Amino acid sequence: MPPEDGSISGDSVERDVLAEHRRLETLFEEVLDSFHPEGEPDAARAALKELRAALETHFDQEDRLYYPAIWALRPDLKTELKGLVDAHDEFVAQLDHLEALLGRGKRGEARQATESLSSVFKSHEEAEEAVLATLDREFDTAR
Ligand SMILES: [Fe+2]
Numbered sequence: 001m002p003p004e005d006g007s008i009s010g011d012s013v014e015r016d017v018l019a020e021h022r023r024l025e026t027l028f029e030e031v032l033d034s035f036h037p038e039g040e041p042d043a044a045r046a047a048l049k050e051l052r053a054a055l056e057t058h059f060d061q062e063d064r065l066y067y068p069a070i071w072a073l074r075p076d077l078k079t080e081l082k083g084l085v086d087a088h089d090e091f092v093a094q095l096d097h098l099e100a101l102l103g104r105g106k107r108g109e110a111r112q113a114t115e116s117l118s119s120v121f122k123s124h125e126e127a128e129e130a131v132l133a134t135l136d137r138e139f140d141t142a143r
């Protein structure tokens with residue numbers, strides 16, 4: 001979570017984003033586990049609901065807090081970060097699709113769609129972490 005005084009630094013953004021990414025990966029795994037053939041439909045819906053809430057909070061922080069703060073300091077990164085922000089809408093659309101599949105009882109298709117979403121999301125995380133690592137190295141050399 002961001003500090004309460006509203007301050008922001010490259011180190012704290014990288015630490016927070018990486019911690020969130022690892023948590024989101026765990027939640028993706030929990031959703032996949034919940035699609036076990038003998039699993040309860042309610043458990044799958046609950047796991048998906050938790051993942052969605054965590055993803056929406058994460059996207060909101062990146063969209064409105066972290067990335068605008070970075071591109072204010074580093075305008076050269078704005079295009080790349082804006083592309084990552086724009087991708088968030090597609091992830092939300094995919095979550096809608098997943099919920100619709102589950103709502104129709106299509107657990108197998110929902111599992112496949114989750115695996116695919118998880119894989120695309122992992123690439124998204126890696127792209128973000130590569131930008132943040134660059135930022136950190138630059139802060140380090142400036143010290
Ligand atoms: Fe993101």
Ligand SMILES: [Fe+2]
Nearest residue numbers: 017062125128
């Ligand atoms: Fe992220």
